[in-house]
Amino acid sequence: MNTGKRSILQKGKGKTRKQAKLAYLYEKESQYFAQVSESIKDLAVKELKTLGAYDLTPVFRGIWFKATQKDFYRINYFSRLVSRILAPLISFECHDKDDLYKAAKKIRWEEFLTPKDTFSIAANVSESEITHSNFAGLRVKDAIADYFRDRANKRPNVDAKDPYIIVNLHIHRNLATLTIDASGGPLHKRGYREESVAAPMQETVAAAIIHLSEWDGQVPLYDPMCGSGTLLCEALMKYCRIPAQIFRTQFGFERLPDFDANLWDQVKKEALENFKALKPGMISGSDVSEQSVNAVKTNIMGLHFGSEITIEQKDFKDIQSIENSVIITNPPYGIRIGKDQNLNKFYESFGLFLKNKCRKSTAFVYFGEPKYIKKVLLSPSWKRPLKIGGLDGKLVKYELY
Numbered sequence: 001m002n003t004g005k006r007s008i009l010q011k012g013k014g015k016t017r018k019q020a021k022l023a024y025l026y027e028k029e030s031q032y033f034a035q036v037s038e039s040i041k042d043l044a045v046k047e048l049k050t051l052g053a054y055d056l057t058p059v060f061r062g063i064w065f066k067a068t069q070k071d072f073y074r075i076n077y078f079s080r081l082v083s084r085i086l087a088p089l090i091s092f093e094c095h096d097k098d099d100l101y102k103a104a105k106k107i108r109w110e111e112f113l114t115p116k117d118t119f120s121i122a123a124n125v126s127e128s129e130i131t132h133s134n135f136a137g138l139r140v141k142d143a144i145a146d147y148f149r150d151r152a153n154k155r156p157n158v159d160a161k162d163p164y165i166i167v168n169l170h171i172h173r174n175l176a177t178l179t180i181d182a183s184g185g186p187l188h189k190r191g192y193r194e195e196s197v198a199a200p201m202q203e204t205v206a207a208a209i210i211h212l213s214e215w216d217g218q219v220p221l222y223d224p225m226c227g228s229g230t231l232l233c234e235a236l237m238k239y240c241r242i243p244a245q246i247f248r249t250q251f252g253f254e255r256l257p258d259f260d261a262n263l264w265d266q267v268k269k270e271a272l273e274n275f276k277a278l279k280p281g282m283i284s285g286s287d288v289s290e291q292s293v294n295a296v297k298t299n300i301m302g303l304h305f306g307s308e309i310t311i312e313q314k315d316f317k318d319i320q321s322i323e324n325s326v327i328i329t330n331p332p333y334g335i336r337i338g339k340d341q342n343l344n345k346f347y348e349s350f351g352l353f354l355k356n357k358c359r360k361s362t363a364f365v366y367f368g369e370p371k372y373i374k375k376v377l378l379s380p381s382w383k384r385p386l387k388i389g390g391l392d393g394k395l396v397k398y399e400l401y
Contacts, residue, residue: 026087027258031055032072033086033179034063034079037388040208044081047211051075069260073267076183076251077243080207080234083186086168086179087256094176095129097139100169104143104178111257112180115148118159122181123169130171140169140178165255184252188389190233191247192303195295197228201330202389205366206234207244209395212384213328213364215239217282220325224316224353226285229296231328232309236283240276240305243268247302278305286314316353327354327363344375351376354400363398370394 026032036044041058048056048063052071057064067075076085092103113119123137130136144167145155156164166181188204209231215221217239223231237244245251253259287293293313300306331350354363355378367373368391373383381397 024087024089024257025091026089026256030066030068030072031088032065032067032075032182033088034065034075035083035086036062036081037083037204039385039387040081040204043208043211044079047079047081048075051078069258070263070267072182073251073253073264074271076187076253077245077267077271079187080238080244081204081211083188083204085182085187085253087182087253088177088179091175091177093174094171095174097130097135100130100136100139100171100176101143103176104140105147107147107178108257109144109147110151112255113156113165115152115154115156117164118157118162119144119165119167120158120160120163121167121169123171125171126173128171128174136169136171140167166252180252180256182251182253182256184248184250184254187245190237190244192233192299193228193230194302195228195298197289197292197295200228201230201366202391203230203234203244205386205389205391206230206330207238208386208388209328209330209364209366210235210238212395213326213362215326215328217279220281221283222322222325222327223285223329224287224319224322224327225329225331226287226296226311227292227330227332229285229299229309229311231330232283232285232296233299233303233306235328236278236300236303236305236309239282240278241271241274242304243271246271246304275304278308280308281310282308284310284312286312286316286319288313288315317349319353319357322358323360325358325361327358327361327365329363330366330368343369343372347372347375348377351378354378354398358400361400363400364395365398366393366395368393 034044034048041063044063045056045058048065051074053065053067053075055066089107090103094100121137121140123133125131125133125136141158148155168179168181170177188202190203215235221235226232285296290313293311296311300309370393373394373396378398381399384395386393386395
């Protein structure tokens with residue numbers, strides 16, 4: 001249990017927390033909330049189930065689920081599609097600022113932080129008598145600050161950039177829920193992207209594309225316009241069973257009062273023992289840009305088995321052939337390609353490349369601007385909208401016979 005964070009606020013109280021039988025919602029019900037994009041919610045449900053979640057209930061902008069404490073840690077560590085995991089503390093009727101302040105101040109905040117620590121508030125309000133999210137967040141901030149000031153004559157500071165703990169407030173139709181960000185920040189930030197290029201693809205978008213491709217390592221995977229290598233990195237991590245958050249040094253769930261360090265160590269140890277090696281040449285990529293090639297080489301350098309990924313500087317037009325493979329790529333568009341390029345001709349030539357040089361392969365192409373799909377001049381097997389990570393594009397599958 002995480003006992004090292006208990007401050008002087010708790011000294012001399014007599015009963016331990018366990019003896020007092022105090023518990024928050026996530027403890028009593030083993031229930032958590034996964035924030036996830038609407039367009040990949042069906043994929044996230046399947047992923048959560050494979051990681052041990054049960055009693056899943058999809059709702060707007062996320063999924064309620066239940067999990068054992070060990071699986072809760074595992075979900076935070078492994079999920080490639082979820083944006084954040086929240087641990088609910090309390091839910092209550094909230095009709096005005098006083099309701100919100102009083103309820104927030106009743107939480108035993110010394111179980112989560114001390115006056116020396118920092119915190120931030122993320123608030124979202126909809127269809128309620130309290131109409132402004134920022135105002136609601138300020139009331140929770142005041143409640144936490146006053147809670148410590150009343151007891152220790154000190155207060156923790158707010159740090160929006162790198163807080164010790166993140167408190168989430170959601171009010172919908174006058175029902176408020178206060179949660180702790182168990183992930184400790186957005187899960188799309190994997191930590192392997194040391195170098196980047198213009199408008200890089202968000203990691204959760206790349207993970208969703210890899211998932212939809214159903215690539216399983218039976219045939220080689222190639223990205224002929226790899227950019228900074230996000231698709232290649234996500235493919236490697238999934239195939240090799242590398243946790244999505246292997247580079248994250250701290251999680252929000254480590255701030256929870258029931259945190260079990262031994263159980264968390266067990267999850268990490270089991271993950272390490274389950275790694276699967278990547279065969280040389282199984283994942284490859286290329287890009288016409290020297291900057292992109294240098295970036296992807298830097299990014300894969302720190303990944304387990306990253307040295308097995310082959311990277312070349314080459315225009316896709318100069319590739320001799322890619323046969324009996326899975327091609328997964330996100331062609332440049334808009335700001336990624338520059339105003340001096342003729343995008344219509346670019347996509348026409350890319351379509352000819354797929355048709356003439358990629359026989360007996362399957363291509364999954366993400367179009368950041370779907371209007372260019374018709375310029376490829378190939379018949380898709382299917383199209384799927386992917387509105388995620390600030391993008392509103394489509395993933396298109398082509399069978400290349």
